[in-house]
Amino acid sequence: MSKVKELPGEAIVAATQAPSIGNSFRAYVQRVRGGDMGSLPAVLGLVVLCAVFAIARPSFVTAINFANLFTQGAAITLIAMGLVFVLLLGEIDLSAGYASGVCAAVLAVTLASLGLPWYVCALAAILTGVVIGVVLGALVAKVGIPSFVVTLAAFLAFQGLVLVLVKEGTNISVRDPVIVAIANKNLEPWLGWALYAVCVGVFAAIQLVRATRRAKRGLTADPLSLIAFRVGTLAVLAGVAVFVLNLERSRNPALVSLTGVPIVVPVILVLLVVWTVILRRTSFGRHLYAVGGNTEAARRAGIPVDRLKISAFVICSAMAAVGGIVAASRASSVDPNTGGSSVLLYAVGAAVIGGTSLFGGKGRVLDAVLGGAVVAVIENGMGLMGYGASVKYLVTGCVLLLAAGVDALARRRAAAAGLR
Amino acid sequence: MTPLLEVRGIDKSFGPVKVLHNVEFSAYAGEVTALVGDNGAGKSTLVKCIGGIYPIDGGEIFFDGKPVQIHTPRDAGELGIEIVYQDLALCDNLDIVQNMFLGRERKSGLLLDEDSMEELAEKTLSSLSVRTVKSIRQQVSSLSGGQRQTVAIAKAVLWNSKVVILDEPTAALGVAQTAQVLELVRRLADTGLAVVLISHNMNDVFAVSDRIAALYLGRMAAQVKTSDLTHAQVVELITAGRSGELGLKNGVTP
Ligand SMILES: Nc1ncnc2c1ncn2[C@@H]1O[C@H](COP(=O)(O)OP(=O)(O)O)[C@@H](O)[C@H]1O
Ligand SMILES: [Mg+2]
Numbered sequence: 262m263s264k265v266k267e268l269p270g271e272a273i274v275a276a277t278q279a280p281s282i283g284n285s286f287r288a289y290v291q292r293v294r295g296g297d298m299g300s301l302p303a304v305l306g307l308v309v310l311c312a313v314f315a316i317a318r319p320s321f322v323t324a325i326n327f328a329n330l331f332t333q334g335a336a337i338t339l340i341a342m343g344l345v346f347v348l349l350l351g352e353i354d355l356s357a358g359y360a361s362g363v364c365a366a367v368l369a370v371t372l373a374s375l376g377l378p379w380y381v382c383a384l385a386a387i388l389t390g391v392v393i394g395v396v397l398g399a400l401v402a403k404v405g406i407p408s409f410v411v412t413l414a415a416f417l418a419f420q421g422l423v424l425v426l427v428k429e430g431t432n433i434s435v436r437d438p439v440i441v442a443i444a445n446k447n448l449e450p451w452l453g454w455a456l457y458a459v460c461v462g463v464f465a466a467i468q469l470v471r472a473t474r475r476a477k478r479g480l481t482a483d484p485l486s487l488i489a490f491r492v493g494t495l496a497v498l499a500g501v502a503v504f505v506l507n508l509e510r511s512r513n514p515a516l517v518s519l520t521g522v523p524i525v526v527p528v529i530l531v532l533l534v535v536w537t538v539i540l541r542r543t544s545f546g547r548h549l550y551a552v553g554g555n556t557e558a559a560r561r562a563g564i565p566v567d568r569l570k571i572s573a574f575v576i577c578s579a580m581a582a583v584g585g586i587v588a589a590s591r592a593s594s595v596d597p598n599t600g601g602s603s604v605l606l607y608a609v610g611a612a613v614i615g616g617t618s619l620f621g622g623k624g625r626v627l628d629a630v631l632g633g634a635v636v637a638v639i640e641n642g643m644g645l646m647g648y649g650a651s652v653k654y655l656v657t658g659c660v661l662l663l664a665a666g667v668d669a670l671a672r673r674r675a676a677a678a679g680l681r
Numbered sequence: 682m683t684p685l686l687e688v689r690g691i692d693k694s695f696g697p698v699k700v701l702h703n704v705e706f707s708a709y710a711g712e713v714t715a716l717v718g719d720n721g722a723g724k725s726t727l728v729k730c731i732g733g734i735y736p737i738d739g740g741e742i743f744f745d746g747k748p749v750q751i752h753t754p755r756d757a758g759e760l761g762i763e764i765v766y767q768d769l770a771l772c773d774n775l776d777i778v779q780n781m782f783l784g785r786e787r788k789s790g791l792l793l794d795e796d797s798m799e800e801l802a803e804k805t806l807s808s809l810s811v812r813t814v815k816s817i818r819q820q821v822s823s824l825s826g827g828q829r830q831t832v833a834i835a836k837a838v839l840w841n842s843k844v845v846i847l848d849e850p851t852a853a854l855g856v857a858q859t860a861q862v863l864e865l866v867r868r869l870a871d872t873g874l875a876v877v878l879i880s881h882n883m884n885d886v887f888a889v890s891d892r893i894a895a896l897y898l899g900r901m902a903a904q905v906k907t908s909d910l911t912h913a914q915v916v917e918l919i920t921a922g923r924s925g926e927l928g929l930k931n932g933v934t935p
């Protein structure tokens with residue numbers, strides 16, 4: 262057996278860096294410099310926007326407005342969460358907005374004219390989403406039509422389908438108390454705190470268990486200080502949010518009390534956790550990233566690319582259905598415009614602003630939530646400033662373009678850094 | 682000695698273009714077999730046929746003396762044939778561990794078993810005496826060409842593979858990196874693997890190979906022990922398909 266030579270040309274060794282807060286922070290700065298900004302633009306944007314609106318309109322920082330942000334942004338965020346799966350593959354779904362409209366219409370029609378229980382109707386709406394996803398996915402993966410064209414066609418067709426379902430323009434009201442509660446009612450204050458405790462506790466437990474398990478195997482584990490920092494940040498931010506949401510925000514508390522965490526918050530949280538686990542901790546999720554990063558490599562690794570593509574479209578349309586249900590709940594009705602106008606672009610914008618790449622291979626479900634928050638803040642703040650739809654559209658359009666620009670530039674930077 | 686991997690009479694066409702004509706090729710355990718040939722001779726195509734990427738039009742593949750069918754990359758993997766493709770089949774957006782286990786992830790229950798994958802990847806890299814990269818949790822996009830090649834090779838040997846085929850692994854590398862990869866190639870053969878090295882570079886070929894197989898316009902011109910050949914003869918085989926007594930007669934296999 263020949264001996265290993267010392268090769269000066271390529272020093273690939275570097276002492277494994279001791280994990281510490283300082284090193285983690287430095288590694289993060291390096292990543293950002295290398296073009297991998299993750300959610301940094303979204304977080305910074307959120308801070309700046311909130312500061313500007315808070316100064317311009319003090320009513321922006323009231324408890325009632327804070328609660329409004331969640332119900333305002335929920336539907337878009339849910340649709341964006343599904344879009345992340347399609348964007349990860351480097352595909353696009355332009356029909357997600359109207360798909361949510363179709364599913365909402367299915368919900369409203371089955372509730373109103375068939376009088377079925379709410380869960381049957383909600384299930385019917387989600388199943389509609391699944392069917393839509395299978396059809397779109399099959400057209401893209403099996404027939405080979407570019408997703409841009411397939412979903413643009415669906416965008417038009419679904420617009421027609423909504424009209425058919427709501428009988429050419431009538432407004433179907435949604436009166437089922439459970440469905441209406443989703444976007445209009447709140448958790449009891451104690452339940453909000455219980456939710457808070459569970460979230461922070463589980464987060465801390467997972468981090469600690471993982472670190473100890475890795476340390477036991479002699480793998481690099483996050484140091485306790487870093488875990489404490491993460492858990493602390495979550496505890497403080499979420500604690501403030503729950504506290505504010507539990508304040509009385511009724512204009513006339515003697516008549517009707519209005520407190521608590523909006524019900525959409527746990528809905529979004531549960532879906533965020535479920536989809537994040539699927540994306541990060543299952544081979545299905547791993548393969549989605551692989552196909553988005555290098556389809557040919559994935560194919561050579563024996564990954565069923567077509568099936569994966571179809572599943573991504575199914576998840577996207579099913580999440581659009583969930584978004585549609587929340588939208589129907591918020592408006593307590595469904596009309597031809599549900600899921601229309603700017604919904605799709607806001608949702609794509611939310612995912613991209615949050616840090617999901619339009620080029621595929623990069624993105625997280627959390628991006629949709631962060632980006633959804635940015636979109637909700639813009640919409641809400643501009644409304645408070647008294648700007649009409651025109652300015653809102655202009656500003657959101659610019660923000661979307663800015664996010665896509667950051668994405669494209671980051672990619673170029675990463676390519677430059679990768680070549681060396 | 683029976684070859685570990687042997688193909689006989691392989692034909693392959695892309696539409697009207699016949700790329701491989703009745704190709705014979707063998708690789709032996711513990712040896713480095715160099716597969717040489719001009720650009721477009723059909724080396725990569727032959728390898729992709731063996732790897733289950735392209736279906737073959739005719740011919741047979743034998744593994745350890747037994748005829749086998751290879752229809753998908755999985756089939757090849759299950760036999761113990763691993764290929765490091767010329768166009769590196771790595772995902773830039775995944776880290777080293779994720780790439781090494783791509784398509785064959787270890788799981789505990791429904792979830793991925795990241796820790797055991799990381800451990801095994803680490804072990805494999807150090808068993809190759811590859812002095813590790815900064816972190817095996819580094820994204821592949823941040824690696825240099827030589828490091829990527831190392832990851833691709835490590836990925837190939839991770840699976841108790843018996844045959845490792847490397848398609849021009851040094852084509853894009855500098856001098857030092859090339860030396861390192863060749864070192865690795867030799868070491869793989871010394872541990873008992875059958876290694877097939879595709880290369881353009883005569884120095885590389887003579888430095889590490891035990892046998893040389895020369896492909897000329899889709900036909901196998903000759904398969905000879907490296908020690909029985911000179912540089913000049915190999916160059917002739919590559920460029921003209923024949924060299925003295927060796928090679929094709931009138932453009933067909935003797
Ligand atoms: N997928 C393909 N479709 C059509 N022709 C191909 C394909 N792959 C390779 N070829 C052709 O087959 C011939 C051999 O190519 P290749 O095997 O890549 O050569 P080498 O690797 O020896 O340089 C070339 O003429 C090339 O143009
Ligand atoms: Mg080639």
